Amino acid sequence: MPEQVLGRRLGGLTLATVGSALLLLVLALVTYATVASVLAGLRRDRRLMRSAGNAVMAAFVCTVSAVVLLEIALVRHDFSIAVVLQHTSRTLPTPYLLTSLWASQPGSLLLWLTVLTGASSLVTLQNRHKNRELMPWVTAVLGGCMVFFASMATIISSPFERTAGVVPHDGFGLDPSLQNPYMAAHPPALYLGYVSFAVPFAFAMAALITRRTDARWLASVRRWTLFAWASLGVGMLLGAHWAYVEIGWGGYWGWDPVENAALMPWLAGTAYLHSVMVQEKRGMLKVWNVVLVTATFALSIFGTFLTRSGVVDSIHSFVQSPVGPALLVFLSIVLAFATTLLVWRLPLLRSDHKLESVVSREATFLFNNLLLLAFAFVILWGVVFPLLSEAVRGVRSTVSVPYYNFFLVAFGLPLLALTGIGPLIAWRRATPGSLWRTFRWPVISAAAGGALLALLGLGSSWPGLTAFSLCIFVTVTIGLEFARGASARRAIAGGSWPRALVDLVSRNRRRYGGYVVHLAVVLLVVGIAASGAYGSVNQAVLKPGQSMQVGGYTLTYTGMRSTTGPNYVDTAARLVVSRGGSTQGTLYPAVRDFTDHTVKTQSNEVDIRHDLRGVDVYTILQGADPSRNEVVIKALVNPMVSLIWLAGLVFVLGAAITIWPDPREARQLARRYSTALAKEA
């Protein structure tokens, strides 16, 4: 029996039916979990709460089973299932068959549901014996979100929908830009971020419902918030790297609405991570923190709406699919629910203290919050304005890159300065004397470094030069923090400097992990500033033997070559790269023709040479005319882009230090201070 017929009659039919049944079961389970947890909260019934928790975990198991079934259908080329037909082909390599799960809208929503039920199950397990008052309402809020996404996956956009009519022998193939290893990790990382922000939101709502508006809910969600924020950050960097190596325009960030969709909640989440410290230390900004948690989650939903509704392409494609309107309704419910609760509990959210001075750490965090939120709003306006203009006037206006770059400089540079000021300035108030003691070396270093860089010829871009000077300022503040901290540690416990550093970080993971993240920000800014302000670009039509110049490099075209892959044929130009007369290597920018698509489908395959000095020579084959024996080559020299990817690794390290739990911390603190207090008494 031929494979395809076997798949349809036995495997295909069974997979689709069982998969659909599993998703219906998930919908029933999460609906039960939501109702049961509300009743458990009202009646304070522990058994009912445990039953609701079991339903959440059962829903997760069923969702994962549905994902496994869909993966089996993808790998077995079961074209009787519509998403398999529309997004794969028989010659598509197996790794891309697996990752094509999130190439389709139904698959993406299934991924959302999987991560959400997984996060909710983990929260249930983590809090079996904790947060007894909060948990019924946390589960109810998470349950409401799960009901929405389970409804989408069963009613509106099912991943197990059957192919209409006769099942073709082969599929339509996967979008070429998605056939890249980074696409295996980029969407899941983004979804981990988007979805995990539901957990702090659910705890905030539960705290308002139960009137437990003290700092306990903040402590319960600290790691979840950091995890969501770090995942979103990693997801964006993976996406930037994918754009750099796959899209083929020479850059890594184009202020595309889909990129902005992830950046907005990340900015709001960054603001929250800073303002939460003010509430913990000083009992201030309680309303603001609830607003930020709500805004972060709402922007995550909005990001999903942007990427999944089709509204980015056209307002008309948005109204053609029910997914977009459904997400908008869900977003409205989330905002209305949170606003009502917040207004209802406003009297409980008064600050314990007032701002004593604008020269203090809490004031610095407040300024940082305002800048981050203002930047998020600017991006939101840039995304929404074209949609509004199309809806109102029927003409789609565009918000171009200079708009975003202007505000990136306007808000980014002060934010960078605050990254250095925040960790060093004292809580409550700072005196002129302490400011001078604390900041003299960072300021002197930044001024001297800036002057030196200007002398070296980097003064052609004042934002670039300012960014570099501020990076020196922040790096010196971080270095001083580690040096002073390690010195203090040695004064107490003795030992070597490395030992003191390790002790310092392991005893204050949140603080020093945060500083490592700040260091990642410095690397990121240097990479962005250098590649953005000091890069070169050139385009030329070349015949064999002819050369072009770009940024001090010579590229000589020596001919074409052709290679064949499993589902494509590459036609590449051979470019010999030299600098100062010495040959440095060969680049092969190509045009890829896909053989598994019914319509002619091509993609640009750029080739990049990474220099030891941190310079990328980036080449794109813009066109080839075999009849005239000519190629059109676009070449860019991008300095220090590799620092952006290094920043990603440092960011992950810092986030891991901050998130890593330390069960000894509470015991150590109790031992240290209870003994000291007992002695004094």
Added chain:
Amino acid sequence: MSTAIEAAVVAVIVATVVVAVAWPFLSPERGAPEQALSPRDRNRLELMERRDAAYAGLRDLEQDHRTGKVGDEDYQSERRRLRAEAAGALRGLDTLDSEPDTSSPEE
């Protein structure tokens, strides 16, 4: 044939899930089914939270003082305040532990 297999697989999954969800009602439960915190428990949690916040505040204050971010005068006054906060919470916890529990869960 395939329909029968499908029906059997779905039936087994549904039965397993129903048992898992109903298990808390089927298994013998230790203690009362209510999950409310008594006023005493609530008070204890609040005191522990105050104590832990004061401890963490003291640790950070000492670190800031050693690294020169907080002057001597501010350090002494803030240290006194945090120590008084921690001592008050510890006294409250001691008092709670020495008293018999006569409270009932809140409604």
